[in-house]
Amino acid sequence: MIVTVQQHILHDQKQFPGASGEFSWLLSGITLATKMVQARVRRAGLSDILGDAGDTNVQGEVQQKLDVYANEAMMHCLSARGSIGVLASEENEHPRLTAHCSPEAHYAVIFDPLDGSSNIDVNVSVGTTFSILRRPEGADCDDPEQWLLQPGKKQVAAGYVVYGSSTILVYSVGLGVHGFTLDPSVGAFILSHPNIKMPAKGKYYSVNEAYRDDFPPGYNPFIDRLRKGELGTKYASRYIGSMVADFHRTLLKGGIFLYPPTADHADGKLRLLYEANPIAFLAEQAGGIATSGSRRVLDIQPTSIHQRTPLIVGGTTEMTEFIRHVRHED
């Protein structure tokens, strides 16, 4: 039976306290924007959109034209959703109030419109990540950061779209994790991966080993145990350098993905609010574990919207072994 993401969202939200259709309308803004993005990604090599847009974003990173387009698509489609009061993006230094920020606006959405965009020109998978937060009690429209600076465990929903050999949307509203594959012939996301569970044990570890001399104590002895088969089977290494693609494999096949503290990024490279939090939310919903190397990602109280964190995420077997090697606070 064909189930579209719209049907699935409507079904899910029936179990969602207080959602009166506004939630499914919000999520449809994301599916529309990501369909627009995937159409551009699919022909990036043809429409002279390759190469940088000549600007740099707030991160000081050279902006790819597709970054700019993806950001505008997300901003445009989500600004039209009355239930959203605040929008924030990796590409913008400050959050944006939507035109209709009012008492009826109940949600904030923060996203990375195109993660891994440095891979675009070499046709490697890229992704969009998003995190949906409920407006905190008493938060008004002149303090948008207050809507966003909440620990990841407060997320109402989170997900990503990976633009790979096919375009797959993976999301959770806290009722399990579900994957939808875009059928380009009809332009609909069709349920293809219901109730995803992360295998307790996989066969891949995923880390940029070029930085291993900088890893904190415990990381390398842990990775060496995987390599030597001391957890029962010898692990292989898989690292794409595009977080969404590396996590998508880990979610479906199990194993572990690590972006540890390095010399260049003592606090990790990945962004807490719109990369680590959505990934950690999905991982836990699928039965996995996600830490910063010292604590549960979803417990971290953010202090700024672009702050970074190390991210170690995977199945229970690998993560339990990792936590045995690397001291955690809790």
Ligand code: P6P
């Ligand atoms: P490195 C892409 O630029 C990104 O933000 C993530 O998607 C990816 O996991 C990471 O950086 C790769 O970083 O330092 O291994 O090249």
